[in-house]
Amino acid sequence: MANRIGIKVQNKVKEVVFMSLLRGTLAKRKLDQKIAKLAGGKKKSNGVKRIPIKTADKMKLLMGRYYIKAKIAEKDPDQKIAWITSGGPVEILHAAGVTPIYPENHAAMIGTTRMADSLCSVAEDQGYSRDLCSYARSDFGSILSKKSPIGGSPRPDFLVCCNNICGTVTKWYQELQRIFDVPLIMIDAPYQYGDDRPEAIDYVKAQLQEMMDKVGQITGKPIQWSRFEETVYRSKEALQLWRNVQDMLAHRPAPMNSFDTFIHLAPIVTLRGTPECIEYYKTLQAEMQGRIRNGIASVEGEKYRLGWDNLAIWYKIQFLAKKFGEYKAALVVSTYAKSFCYEAPYQDEKDILRTMAANYIAGYINHGLDYRERELLEMAEKFHLDGFVMHSNRSCRAYSFGQYELARRMEEKYGLPTIMIEADQSDTRSWSDEQIGTRIDAFMESLIARKNAAAK
Amino acid sequence: MGGPYFAGVDVGSATAKAVLVDAAGKLCVHVVVPSGGNLTLAADKVLAAALAQADAVTGDIAALIATGYGRESVAGRTRSVTEITCHAKGAHALYPDARSVIDIGGQDSKAISLDPTGMIRKFEMNDKCAAGTGRFLEVMARTLEVPLDEVGPRALTADRPAKISSTCTVFAESEVISLLAQGETVERILAGLCLAISQRVNSLATRTGMAPRVIMTGGVAKNTGVVRAIEKAIGFPLTVPEEPQIMGALGAALLARADAAK
Ligand code: SF4
Numbered sequence: 267m268a269n270r271i272g273i274k275v276q277n278k279v280k281e282v283v284f285m286s287l288l289r290g291t292l293a294k295r296k297l298d299q300k301i302a303k304l305a306g307g308k309k310k311s312n313g314v315k316r317i318p319i320k321t322a323d324k325m326k327l328l329m330g331r332y333y334i335k336a337k338i339a340e341k342d343p344d345q346k347i348a349w350i351t352s353g354g355p356v357e358i359l360h361a362a363g364v365t366p367i368y369p370e371n372h373a374a375m376i377g378t379t380r381m382a383d384s385l386c387s388v389a390e391d392q393g394y395s396r397d398l399c400s401y402a403r404s405d406f407g408s409i410l411s412k413k414s415p416i417g418g419s420p421r422p423d424f425l426v427c428c429n430n431i432c433g434t435v436t437k438w439y440q441e442l443q444r445i446f447d448v449p450l451i452m453i454d455a456p457y458q459y460g461d462d463r464p465e466a467i468d469y470v471k472a473q474l475q476e477m478m479d480k481v482g483q484i485t486g487k488p489i490q491w492s493r494f495e496e497t498v499y500r501s502k503e504a505l506q507l508w509r510n511v512q513d514m515l516a517h518r519p520a521p522m523n524s525f526d527t528f529i530h531l532a533p534i535v536t537l538r539g540t541p542e543c544i545e546y547y548k549t550l551q552a553e554m555q556g557r558i559r560n561g562i563a564s565v566e567g568e569k570y571r572l573g574w575d576n577l578a579i580w581y582k583i584q585f586l587a588k589k590f591g592e593y594k595a596a597l598v599v600s601t602y603a604k605s606f607c608y609e610a611p612y613q614d615e616k617d618i619l620r621t622m623a624a625n626y627i628a629g630y631i632n633h634g635l636d637y638r639e640r641e642l643l644e645m646a647e648k649f650h651l652d653g654f655v656m657h658s659n660r661s662c663r664a665y666s667f668g669q670y671e672l673a674r675r676m677e678e679k680y681g682l683p684t685i686m687i688e689a690d691q692s693d694t695r696s697w698s699d700e701q702i703g704t705r706i707d708a709f710m711e712s713l714i715a716r717k718n719a720a721a722k
Numbered sequence: 723m724g725g726p727y728f729a730g731v732d733v734g735s736a737t738a739k740a741v742l743v744d745a746a747g748k749l750c751v752h753v754v755v756p757s758g759g760n761l762t763l764a765a766d767k768v769l770a771a772a773l774a775q776a777d778a779v780t781g782d783i784a785a786l787i788a789t790g791y792g793r794e795s796v797a798g799r800t801r802s803v804t805e806i807t808c809h810a811k812g813a814h815a816l817y818p819d820a821r822s823v824i825d826i827g828g829q830d831s832k833a834i835s836l837d838p839t840g841m842i843r844k845f846e847m848n849d850k851c852a853a854g855t856g857r858f859l860e861v862m863a864r865t866l867e868v869p870l871d872e873v874g875p876r877a878l879t880a881d882r883p884a885k886i887s888s889t890c891t892v893f894a895e896s897e898v899i900s901l902l903a904q905g906e907t908v909e910r911i912l913a914g915l916c917l918a919i920s921q922r923v924n925s926l927a928t929r930t931g932m933a934p935r936v937i938m939t940g941g942v943a944k945n946t947g948v949v950r951a952i953e954k955a956i957g958f959p960l961t962v963p964e965e966p967q968i969m970g971a972l973g974a975a976l977l978a979r980a981d982a983a984k
Contacts, residue, residue, distance in 0.1 A: 467789065670929060677844060683843075686846075702849075704791075704804055704806075707803075708804040708805075708806035708807060708842075708845060708847075711803060711804055711806070711807045711842075712806070712841070712845070713805075714844035715841055715842070716841055716842075719841060
């Protein structure tokens with residue numbers, strides 16, 4: 267027991283040290299920003315002025331704390347860690363006191379820090395196909411080489427995979443099971459071609475029930491229903507806040523843009539179900555309300571509004587924001603940021619598990635083309651869009667399949683132009699600034715010409 | 723000679739083109755020079771040549787729009803516009819009934835569909851590699867030791883095309899060498915290459931939705947072998963302007979003139 271307290275104290279010390287290091291980095295960044303501001307005082311950077319979103323700094327701390335806590339948990343024999351897919355039923359883990367780790371979130375950080383190419387190569391050298399999703403490849407590469415932007419993810423005690431996002435994760439997690447030799451809980455969420463089928467919801471509900479039992483067995487403590495309920499309500503509240511924040515981008519000019527939302531979705535993915543997550547989105551919501559009140563635009567002089575489809579291109583967020591910003595075009599909504607807060611038409615307060623099952627099959631990429639068309643059209647109307655930017659993502663077939671057909675429908679049925687950007691979410695090897703830049707230029711030129719002609 | 727002129731300068735990876743139009747939009751002068759290694763130099767050279775032909779000086783240029791891959795290297799430009807907008811503009815100016823444009827240049831190919839007013843409806847570009855572009859043909863012609871301007875006519879004499887499965891320049895080159903080793907005729911191989919390019923272009927064309935009249939622009943439009951193969955693939959005849967290479971520069975010059983009229 268004394269030893270345990272010793273560990274806890276040590277851990278606390280570690281956390282404090284880490285946090286101060288993190289604060290140091292933030293302070294340095296602030297200094298860098300100030301220097302950049304001074305340096306840029308005279309120069310106009312293509313007329314694109316940006317007022318940074320303050321809540322972002324809070325997120326750095328939040329995410330830093332999350333990862334350090336997870337690393338501490340790894341050392342504590344009393345605490346369990348589970349790796350889980352982004353669309354997995356994490357509420358069950360929180361209710362059981364298990365620390366969830368998201369390989370996809372880790373892979374996104376690998377993408378943002380431009381480590382993906384080298385880590386993907388490590389995996390490819392071991393025989394993983396280059397056609398495999400770059401998240402999976404860079405994750406395997408990171409496990410094999412022990413290289414990571416955050417010093418690696420803590421080792422899992424078990425794995426939870428829900429295939430409501432793609433089929434890739436099924437194989438990815440089976441591979442993780444082989445590597446770590448730990449239990450794997452698989453939740454099979456059937457693809458919905460039309461409206462969500464009741465039998466599919468029941469099927470997922472039964473698996474969630476089973477998962478609760480299994481997790482209880484692994485931790486040695488059955489999950490308390492009241493705690494589970496509390497987690498689910500927290501999750502629901504956070505999701506509603508995140509939805510509200512996204513809806514605020516319907517305002518003209520938008521107080522932030524989709525590229526910002528890509529950054530700000532980290533807490534909803536990793537921390538939904540916790541009080542911190544709710545706090546975070548409350549702060550962000552308040553900041554956005556303030557920006558709307560004060561007329562702060564994410565793209566100064568916003569003239570055109572576009573929607574984004576598919577995952578972020580992590581290593582080119584700045585480039586794309588600048589490129590579209592030069593045309594006074596703001597990306598104001600994305601199927602991607604919305605992916606993490608779908609609410610099913612079916613909601614029943616008396617049957618939480620079934621409602622949860624319904625929500626977990628309700629996501630955009632778990633649906634067929636007609637559903638996607640409706641979604642895009644709804645977005646176009648609600649957010650007053652002039653067109654769509656579709657990232658045809660080499661990694662993510664589940665998301666990219668059908669995009670050409672959707673683009674055709676948008677154009678022919680609703681007169682909404684679409685640009686297709688062929689890239690990959692984190693592997694930079696198929697990207698070229700020059701070529702993709704030209705495509706965007708041409709798209710914006712024709713969009714502007716069309717709008718001008720229509721105005722005449 | 724009197725100005726003012728409106729200039730369009732299109733700096734591509736293989737050639738630089740300049741066009742001068744007068745205040746009425748009439749094409750006065752056009753020049754094509756090889757780009758060489760230095761795009762800025764090529765832009766200067768081609769514009770100087772155009773001015774010399776028109777017996778004019780820089781001061782006679784009222785506005786200049788730069789386009790093409792090297793558009794940011796053009797000195798003295800009023801603004802730059804992408805080659806997609808310029809090719810569409812040029813083609814539509816010459817052929818008001820144009821509904822589609824296929825452009826194959828030195829390092830990219832594109833398909834553009836236009837509405838009746840000449841506005842771009844949709845475009846698709848193949849820009850990931852040299853596959854199916856002018857550069858591809860050049861490399862293949864060199865491998866086969868056939869002068870570039872003979873590629874088309876000789877391809878048309880083949881009884882059937884050889885099967886070339888890849889339009890990747892690197893793979894196709896070794897495929898061509900192995901076909902030669904197997905005793906395949908140069909003509910059939912050339913026809914096979916034209917067919918491979920046409921298939922590649924056809925997928926761009928299908929995605930944009932081609933409708934007649936289809937204008938083909940860019941240097942490769944001079945290659946009759948490719949032109950016939952594309953016609954077969956897309957199912958529409960192609961209209962090839964007398965000077966297909968200058969379409970982008972012409973569009974740019976006309977846009978410069980339109981800018982000035984605003
Ligand atoms: S294939 Fe798509 S959904 Fe699946 S892990 Fe990769 S990026 Fe995510």
